[in-house]
Amino acid sequence: MATILIHPDTQSAIRATAERLLQAVQGDHDAVLGLATGGTMEPVYHQLVRRADEARLSFAGVTTFNLDEYVGLAADHPQSYRSTMNRLLFDHVDIPRNQTYLPRGDAQDPSAEAIAYEAAIEAAGGIDLQLLGIGRNGHLGFNEPSSSLASRTRIKKLARSTLEANARFFGAGERMPTHAITMGIGTIMKARKLLMLAMGASKADAVAAALEGPVTAACPASILQFHPDVTVVLDQEAASCLK
């Protein structure tokens, strides 16, 4: 059963999401957090960094696993999710870098990397709290529509709509990766708690399909209906198609 929190404005949705991440670390200094990237998460990490600083909260015992990484991008590529996470969060809290995990986009054997990533999550004892955004097509991580609802970390081809949505992060003439290593839907569902944030009218249809539509691989986020502990934070616009 999902707890759905509809905030009057975007800023309060961002603050509420950051606060839940902060509380997860305050409640368990050795928490294992699952993290996400994308435009939605940027202000969340800004807020989390600010609040962690105010609260003098240490992340020294925290371990993180990001949902995904582009295949073909080295860690130091400015648009890799590793670089993005360093810039937004890891450079600003005291988490040891070797406790921050993302799939290696430039791994020689991306399939083996995916299997090793899944094993690393298991070895860390699983994810306590997984942060999620949602794609306009209902994707979670890079589990595009038609992804198996039982899938584990693996390579996925990015949908055309995802390529179009994410092209804004890449410069003119820069080739955008076409594949990603992503946690699977089954991997995400194993996290003990899920926290999804969606903001803006462009997400309203996907949010309604995920929360009120049939559970189907055509909308991977609809699987959230089967998770025992999921909180969905929305602003008014993202909630505008809910019945």
Ligand code: F6R
């Ligand atoms: C990225 C990820 C994606 C994004 C989704 C929304 O790690 O998991 O599923 O959450 O594509 O992206 P934005 O926030 O840019 O709309």
